[in-house]
Every structure is written in C-alpha cells, then in structure tokens.
Amino acid sequence: MARLGIVATPLCLFAASPRASAHANADIGGFYQGLGTVFMHWNVLLLCVAAGLWIAQHPLPRWPKLGTTLIASFGAGFMLAMVGAHVLMPELVSSSAFTIAGLLAAMQAIQLPRLNLGLAAAIGAMSGLALSTLELNTLQQPLLFISGTLTGAGMLVFYIVAAVSRLPAGWPWIGVRIVGSWIAAVGLMVCAYSWQALE
C-alpha cells in the first residue's frame, strides 16, 4: 500500500500540474481549487486528520476498506448535492462529522468491522454533503473540484495512517488518542456555537 502511495501521489500531482495541463485542452484550475480546499477548510482538514488517526488504530487489512469507504462516501455526498440534495445547517453537520471522527480516534478502536464501515460512510457523506452545500453554487468546474478534493482528502488520510502506524507503542499512541480527543472537543464547541448562531 505504501508503494502504491509513492507511485500514485506524484502521478496525481503530475497529471494535474500546470505543465501537464498546458499541453491539454482543458483548464483544470478547479482540480487545484479542490485540492487546496482540503487544507484550507478547517472542517475538512480536521475530519481527515481525525479519520486518519482512527483508521490507523485498526489492523492493517482493514485500512483500505475503511479509507475507501470514507473517501467514496465523501464523494457520494458531493454527488447527492449535485442532484439537488442539501443540508439545512452545513456548518453544524460538518462539525458533527469531525466530532464523531475525533471521538472514534480518542476511544480505542472498536473491533466491529460493519459498524466501523457504517461510521466511516456516515462521517464521509455528512462532510461531503455539508462541504458541497457550502461551496457548490460558487464553482465553475464542480467535477474537477470534486476530484481534486477527493484526491487531497485521500492522500492526507493515507499519509496520516501511514505515519501513525509506524509510531512505537506507548506514549506516541497515547498522543494519538489525545489529539483525537482535542479534535472532538473542538467539534463539540463548534457544534454548540453553530447551533447558537441559528437560534
């Protein structure tokens, strides 16, 4: 999986680079906009970090399933928004998604594979739907934006999983749970502030 990442990452970046796009007919600025959204949008960034910390706590064979489910449901959330679905309180939904991911990272991984897959799908879809409700109307190239966002989110989650899984046992793993609890605490507060702003 690490080898695949080493090959896939430069390939994705090269395919989307200005140099490559200069030789094509399409303007793919939307892809970079989507890629940047993952790092500029705090809600998505915190979701990816928390999800990476959570997925890394599972045994190695379950990583691809969980990671793929998360990213696929994230994309499904976008697609739902493109066909007209939207959420009423996107900030609240988005914050709830990374709160749940943070809580999952703070608790030791629950060994219930189907439940974990369901949770990964739920937080991915919530976040995708909330982000697209916020952003989709302002986009000129939504499909490129979505592919950029999914690539960025996938790479970030993958790298975090890879980095965390190499940590030695003991304090570093306690640190992983502490960071998860901090993300969940931030999420709880943001949910409350979003709720208060609606009233």
Added chain:
Amino acid sequence: MRDGYRYALHGLRGVLLLAVICGGDVALAHTAHMSGHGFSAGFSHPIFGYDHLLAMLAVGIWGAFLGAPAIWALPVTFPLVMAFGAVLGIGGVWLPGAEWVIALSVLSLGAAIALAARPPLVFAAVLVGLFAIFHGYAHGRELPEDSSALLFAIGFVLATGLIHLLGIGIGLMVRLPNGVALLRLGGVAIAAAGCWLGFQLAA
C-alpha cells in the same frame, strides 16, 4: 536520577513553548494582521485566567502523582469534559455558583497535591470531570464578538491541552530526589491561591 532531570527538562521546554506562543500573540497585537483573531482569543482565554491556569496545571501534576492509567486517561478525557461544560455555557444552561466551584477546584486540587492524595481512579476522574465542566462552562459563555467560532475553539482546546501537558511534565518531577517535596510545596501554593480566590469572591 538522569530520567528525572530529562523529564524536568521536558517541563521547562513546555514552559518555553507556552512563552513563545503567548509572546507571539502579544507581538501580533502590534501588527495589522488580524486573521488569527479567533485563535489568539481562544488561546489566551485559559492562559490569562489564572484560576483556570492553576486548576489545569494542578490536574496535570496530580495525574502524574497518581501514575498510570490516570496520567494518560486524564488528558484524553479532560478536554472532552471541559468542552461539554463549554457547550452548556454556550447553550445558556444555568449552573449555580460556577465561580465558587472554580475557586473550590483550585483549592481542592492544590490540597490533593499537597497531601499527595492517591484516591481510587474513579473518584479522581469524577472530581476532575466535575471541575472541568464548571471551567468549560465559564469559558463557553465568552466567545468574543467578530471571532471565528472554529478558530476560537481550536485555540481554547489547544491551550487547555498544552497547560495540562505542562502540568504532567512538571508532575514528572516526582522522579527527582526531592521532587515530591517540591511538588507538595507547589500544591500548598496552589491551595493558598484557591483560598485567596474564595476570599475575593466573598469580599
């Protein structure tokens, strides 16, 4: 003994880190960049409220005194419980005598360190959790105008966690030859500060 010095050095590094971050905040106040307004407001909240600062330091020190699993269970649960308290404050739930409980928390946690108390983990966790709710409640009601809620929350939780970790770093002085006596002396000072807070409220 070498381990003790190493842990004390880690504590000192934590203090320096906090000083650099706070110093950066002060420096930012003299520039035109206001993009981090919410973050700096949230970050400075737990640091410049000395009642909160003392209580959170005391929780970390006490956690180190209690040893495993309290030393790692408390930093995982404390920010979450404190955030829950903040949610109560934001939601407008009325908690009676919050300031009194905060003063009591400083006094009790200081006393626990001074007496080197080692109660069962459940008792310590419930006590710390109760105090964390009141501390979070007091902070949650105070989101400044024109601040980003998310950046404020990130700053607030980060500062809380760092102070807590700093407390644990200081608490690891128990491994030094005279560390326990020094920490118990520190506990007396924290408890005295708690008494002073109580007198101020009564006056």
